[in-house]
Structures are given as C-alpha cells and as structure tokens.
Amino acid sequence: MVSSNAKVSGSRPLGGRMAAVKDMAGYLRALFEVEREFVSSATTLIYRVGDVELKYLLCQHVWEAAGHARFLRERGRELSGFGKGESVRSKFRNIFEEAISPNDAIQAVAGFYRVLKPALLSAYETYLEETNHLADWPSSKLVEEFILDEKRHAEEIQPYLRSNESSDWEKHLELCLNAVGGWLTHRPSVPLPDDFQWSFTDRPYCHPDTCNRGDYPVCSSVFGNEPSEDPIVREWLEDPKTDARVIRLMVYIWLMMELDAVDYLATVFYDTREAPFDMHFDLARHLWDESRHSQFGFRQLPKLGVDLSKLEHSLDLYNILVQMSPAERYAMMTMEFEAGSFPTKAKVMDRVRELNDFEADTLLAFDRNDEQGHVRYGHRWLPEIMQLLGETRPVAEFVDATRIRFEALAKEFGGITPHSLSPEERVTGSDLLKLATVEA
Numbered sequence: 001m002v003s004s005n006a007k008v009s010g011s012r013p014l015g016g017r018m019a020a021v022k023d024m025a026g027y028l029r030a031l032f033e034v035e036r037e038f039v040s041s042a043t044t045l046i047y048r049v050g051d052v053e054l055k056y057l058l059c060q061h062v063w064e065a066a067g068h069a070r071f072l073r074e075r076g077r078e079l080s081g082f083g084k085g086e087s088v089r090s091k092f093r094n095i096f097e098e099a100i101s102p103n104d105a106i107q108a109v110a111g112f113y114r115v116l117k118p119a120l121l122s123a124y125e126t127y128l129e130e131t132n133h134l135a136d137w138p139s140s141k142l143v144e145e146f147i148l149d150e151k152r153h154a155e156e157i158q159p160y161l162r163s164n165e166s167s168d169w170e171k172h173l174e175l176c177l178n179a180v181g182g183w184l185t186h187r188p189s190v191p192l193p194d195d196f197q198w199s200f201t202d203r204p205y206c207h208p209d210t211c212n213r214g215d216y217p218v219c220s221s222v223f224g225n226e227p228s229e230d231p232i233v234r235e236w237l238e239d240p241k242t243d244a245r246v247i248r249l250m251v252y253i254w255l256m257m258e259l260d261a262v263d264y265l266a267t268v269f270y271d272t273r274e275a276p277f278d279m280h281f282d283l284a285r286h287l288w289d290e291s292r293h294s295q296f297g298f299r300q301l302p303k304l305g306v307d308l309s310k311l312e313h314s315l316d317l318y319n320i321l322v323q324m325s326p327a328e329r330y331a332m333m334t335m336e337f338e339a340g341s342f343p344t345k346a347k348v349m350d351r352v353r354e355l356n357d358f359e360a361d362t363l364l365a366f367d368r369n370d371e372q373g374h375v376r377y378g379h380r381w382l383p384e385i386m387q388l389l390g391e392t393r394p395v396a397e398f399v400d401a402t403r404i405r406f407e408a409l410a411k412e413f414g415g416i417t418p419h420s421l422s423p424e425e426r427v428t429g430s431d432l433l434k435l436a437t438v439e440a
Ligand SMILES: [Fe+2]
Pocket: 258, 289, 290, 293, 367, 371
C-alpha cells in the first residue's frame, strides 16, 4: 500500500475523498492484527522457557502488547476503513505459526525479538513518518508511546538472548516478512525462494506435556501434611497456634507457586485464537497478574532467608490441565482453584496481619483484589470458550463434569514428577519453622 499521506509536496490525493484516512486506518488494522497475534502466539513461549525471570518478562510484554492492540482497535474503529471484525489475515498468522515452531524455546524467543518485534517497531516508525500529526493526532500519540515500549522491550529481552549474530532461523523469518511486504504490507513483496519450507506445515504446534523450570528443582506438589517432607503443611496453615512468621513463609511459597497458573493459563491463548479479542485482553491481564503474584513470593522469600535453589517447583497442575480442553483448563482455574481459595487466604491474611508487616499485608491485599477479578473473568469468558469449542452443556453442569474429569486425570498425570531433592536437601515445613524462629 502506498500511503496517500506520503509527504509529496503539492501532490493531489491519490485515492478518493477519504483516502488519507483509509490508508492510515489500514495501517492501524495491520498493527492491531500483529499485536493481537503476538499475544496468542508469544504466550506459547512462556511454559517452554525455563528461566523464571524470562517467564515474568514475557507475561509483562504480552500484557503490554494486549494494551497496544486494544488502543489500536479503539482508535481504528473511529476511522473509516479499519474494517469490521477482529480476525487476523492468514498471511500474518502463518508467520506467527512459523515463529513458534522451533523446539528450542530460546531460538523461538530470538525469532520474535530479533525479527518480528523489530519489524513492528519499524512499522510504527513508518506510521509516524507518513501520517499527518495534526490531523491524526490521536493515533500519533499512541504510536509515539508504543515506539518507546518496543524499544524498551528490545532492551529488556537482551540478557536472555544468546548472541547478537543473526541465525539462519532469523534469516528464515525475515524471508517470511519480506514476502508480505513487512507488517504494513506497504513494501513490494519479495517472493519466497523456491526451496523455502515452512516448518509448521510439517509439524503442527502442540503444547509440551510438562512445563520447563530450567535449573530449579521440581516435584509434583508443594502441599502436604508432613512437616519433614512438604513445604506447605496444610494443617499448620489453618492451625491458630502456628507461628505467624511460619504462615508468612508458607503463603509466600504458595504465591510463588502461582507460576503453575502462569504456565497453564498461557496455553489457553493459542487454543482459542478465534475468541473475541476482549477475551484475550482479559486473559493477558490475568496472566500478568499471576506472574506478579508469583513474583511476590519469588522476591520476598530470599529476603526471609529461603534458598530458592532448594525450593522445589510443583508441576502437577500444568501436567494434568494440559491434558484437558482449554475450556476445562479455564473452568478449573477460575471456578475451582480461584473461587475456592478465598476462605483459606482470608484466614492467612488475618494471621499475617499480626506481624505488622505492611509489605506482606499490601501484597496479600492486592492478590485478593486481583483474584476477585479473575473469578469475574471466569464467569464472563468460560461460556464464550465453551461456545467456541461447540460445548453445549449448561455451564454449571460442564463445571461439575470437569471437576470429575480432573480427579480422574489427576490419578494418571498427577504425582508423576519425582522430587529432585531428598527431604534433607529440599525446603520443608520443618525448615521454615526453624528459619522463622531464628529470623526474629
Ligand atoms: Fe494469583
């Protein structure tokens, strides 16, 4: 597309009366599709990378991309020519499908951040160059902001990439982008070479059976009843005689383990790509919230003396839920785990308040507030996901059946991750008790 707004002085508009608006709306549409498709495909990187900080960063970038997409859509809808609907053109979708295809997750991350996102930054820069800043002020201000975000994303990801050399994989993705004329489709298309092979057509993407936690020790579950075996001792959590400092350590471990919610929720986006964008926007918020809840524990525990290299990560929930449909995954998450967590968390919050630890109280208060939002998302979006999958049972009946199916799958896919560390090596309830009493 050649923009009629291109700065050719004195030139007459190339198209019809509204051509200037339609050209820019076409650009905004393309940018919306790219940001939205980033959300539903880059989420597949989250459970495949092992570095916890990288998981958190990806959740943050996905949330920001969802924000860009929403603002682009809102502004685009004010303009003639943005088009109806929210679907992504197949030639864009193919590129993202290709980008997630490497088995090596860091290679895939590099493809996104060294090819697809720099091309997005350059598309935003082109937008600013071509539009009229007075006439199209609302879009210009948005795009100026997004350019700053994209530049920051590029810096933030840098520590997680391997080298600065462009790999064969990155060159392969460049070819895909050149074939569509860049994200604004405004450059002449460069046909793919004759020997070009799409990876995803041979090997359709599917979620791994387990999530990656890198060098961290793992186990099936951190909840149990044995102080010498398990870090979160259920009885202690509810017992009014338990030292509040022990409760605080346990709740931070509980929060940190919400990383399992990060990993399994991240699988839902790719499986529901035809969902309304508003659903992915709320899911992106949900995902980012869980990544912050996990950080509450991940950042606080070392300050309280817990050695994170000895704290096992629980994998059961991902392992079981990935066997279920996205509607079942989302139903278990919102209608069962989240809706069911409030009474225990309320007791825990009251115990922690005994410590006059303002930071802990604040983190728990925001966690509770966020969780209330997540249950609302569940009520709003579960029926939509069910509809998308052709599920016709009433919601309550579906949720009941899902609980039963989860129990059955838990027998087969739960409890299969052995402890990486012996009870003496790993953090247990008894260790927390010692740590809490010494800490004072
Ligand atoms: Fe949470």
